[in-house]
Amino acid sequence: MGIGGLLAALFIMAACWADITLPCFRPYGMTGFCLLMTGACLAGITGLTLCIGLGPWQKLQHLAIRYRALHGWIGITTGTLLSMSFLAGTMTLFAAPLQQWSQPPLPDHGALPLADIPATLDQILTSRTEDLPSIFPGLHYRVGLKTSDTATLSIPTGPELPLGLPASHILISLPASHTPSLHQLTLSPVPTFIGGLHRRLGLPLPENWAMPLVGTVCLLYGLALLSGVILLLPGIWRHLMSVRLQGHSRRLWLDLHSLLGLCSLPFHLIIALTTALFAFSPLLYPVSSGHDGIQQATARKVPPASSLLPPEKALSFLHELAPDFHPLTLDYVLSPHGTDSQAERLALHAPLYNANGERSLPPAGQSYLLAEGTDLQNPLIGRDRGAVLLTPETGHLIDSQNLPGQQTPARRILTWCLALHFGSFGGEFVRWLYVALGLCGVGFFHAANQLWLNTHRRRKPGQTSCVETPATLWLGRLSEGTLLGCLLGLCGIIAISPLMTHLTPIPHLSSVSTPDMEHSYQQTSLAYHGLIALTLVSYCLLPRALCRGIILALAAFCLSGAVTIVLMRHTAVQTPLAAELTIAFSFASLALWAGSLLTLYRWKQVAPTGR
Known part of the structure; x- marks a missing residue:
């Protein structure tokens, strides 16, 4: 075990050394480093598995016996964290739709003709020019495309940082009077909180503290997957693709765990490797990023919107550049926000989540046009979109390394790694397929926990049923309580998400208020962790079946x-x-209601008998 762990660490260290030292990797920057890290993680997991399996035994059955204890202990120590992460990760597939779903009714006449957008924006921005520096530290307006000739227009009041809290937006509509109408939209922090919950495996820790633990857990997760395959191989043909409902519960959980694991093995391997990459690369990349220096530029005067590239011309240029790329938003960042810096992005551990990539960030103070969109023919490097950077004055290309279909081979390989993690390819079918795989992952890890608990319960002589030990009793309550608490917490914060979005009419830009998003985020965190604590206390005081029914009912x-x-x-x-x-x-609510009623009905049947 020690030799295998040392070998895995050496693979990762070798990847860092190669990225720093070897000139052949320098042109690839972050792309090359990420690919090296992915390969190092895969090689490390494989090497660790092989080293553990080496020994005097040659038969596969003996090798499986050697792996069983390792596989079981990895499962019970990481299964609950991974099941919580998979449950939250299923919701992150709908982060953008959840934000839209939570919004109140938007103002009428919000869709403007593309040709009228520059004049409308100039009319608004020039009305109170002297107030702009105090209102907006950086000027940034967004064109959200609705149809081929109409779009919405909004002004974010803060930096759009990856993984950061959402900024409020000033929505601009044009009623029949042709006098622009302004509304301030305060967004919900719930999608951001769920994303952070997924990245941290549900741990209530700061991001930079949780990442090393997340990376370690995911390497162990990959090791458990490979060792599980070795355990499954000796008897794979006897009960392949079957679940034995009759007999001992241990057999049921074993069949269910094996079936879910075998059917989704490639998916789990991809998730384990890419998550380890996400966790370790922010910690290691600053060491190897000395050759990616970004030149600083002096701030320039903000030009009027009418002097910039019109949206329709930008769309025409994008169509010529990538015919299959369908833009969703055009972000004209004319004066970047002061906090939107390279150091801030690295502090957020977000070099891979950033839509336009680390090397493609423009110099500080330089204006740019960021076009984000989808492409059904190619994988996307972001959760649901790709991106391209242009100059806002002329439309000249700044960077296209994240534009689907226009990438170098190395960048395309990395994009496929990220797309396989996020499910950002193939459209809605793949999104819902990943929802099913994510929920199967929750069942996979929960079945692993139940299998371990059934294995470690004591069997009394002359009795067919097993007896709980103190360890299995409390581990069972904690594992199930934590998972159902996570479910209740997610349902609870989804319920309050529509109540945390506000749409307020404002007379002019100087009336913009600054919402306290940190406070809203803390309220969301308090609600979520309070519901988890309530669930765990209930599992400590009440029968498990009763708790299960009550928690499912509350979630529903x-x-x-x-x-x-x-x-x-x-x-x-x-x-x-x-x-x-x-x-x-x-x-989902109907399924939860049905599960709750069925659980309570069964508990009521067995409760009087004392079973």
Whole structure:
């Protein structure tokens, strides 16, 4: 075991050394480093598995016996964390739709003709020019494309940092009077919180503290996957693709765990490797990023919107550059926010999540046009979109390394690694496929925990049933309570998400207020962790079956309440993605209600007998 761990560490250290020392990797920058890290993690997991398996035994059955204890202990120590991460990760697939779903009804006449956007923006910005520096430390306006000739127009009031809290937006609409109308939209921090929960495996720790632990857990997760395959091989043909419902519960959990693991093995290997890459690269890349220096530029005077590249010309240029690329937003960043710096992005551990990549960031103070969109024919490097950087004055290309279909082979390989993690390819079918795989992952890890608990329960002589030991009793309560607490917490914060978004009309830009997003985020965190604590206390005091039914009922109530709030707002179907989410949450709440009623009915049947 020690030799294997040393070998795995050497592979990762060798990747860092190669990125720093070998000239052949320098032109690839972050791309080359990420590919090296992915290969090093894969080689480390494989080497660790082989080293553990080396020994005097040659038969596969004996090798499986040697792996069983390792596989079981890795499962029980990491299974609950991974199941929470998979549950939250399933929700992050709908981060953008959840934000739209939570919004109140948007103002009428929000879609403007593309040709009218520069004049409308100039009319607004020149009305109170003297107030602009105090209102907006950086000037940035966003064109959200609706149709081929209409779009929405908004002004973010803060930097759009990757993994950061969302900034409020000033929505600009143009009623029949042709006098621009302004509304301030305060967004919900719930999608950001769920994303952080997923990245930290549900741990209530700061991001930079949790990342080393996350990387270690994911390497162990990959090791458990390979050792599980070795355990499965000796008897794989006897009960392949079958679940034995009769007999001992241990057999049921074993069959269920093996079936879910075998069917989704490639998916789990991809998740383990890419998550280890996400966790370790921010910690190691600053050491190897000396050859990626970014020149500083002096700040320039903000030009009027009418002097910039019109949106329709930008779209025409993008169509010529990448015909399959469908832009969703055009961000004209004319005066970048002071906090939107390279150091801030690295502090957020976000070099891979950043839509336009680390090396493609423009010099500080330089204006740029960021076009983000989708491409059904190519994988996307972001969660749901690719990106390209242009100059806002002329439309000249600054960087296209994250533009789908226009990447170098090395960058394309990295993009596929990220797309396989996020499910950002193949459109809606793949998104829902990843939802199914994510929920199967939750069942996979929960089945692993139950299998370990059944294995370690004591069997009394002359009795067919097993007896709980103090360790299995409390581990069982904690593992199930934590998972159901995570479910209840997610449903609870989804229920309050529509209540945390606000749309306020404002007379002019000087009336913009600064919402305390940190406070809203802390309230969300308090609500989530409070529900988890409530669940764990319930599992410590009440019978498990009763707790299970009550927690499922509370989760169903929260989700039903969220759907009811959105339906009463008449925003459930304001966008196609919001309609999908409304239907999905409705079915999920019905499933939770059914599970709760069935659990309580069974508990009521067995409770009087004392079983």
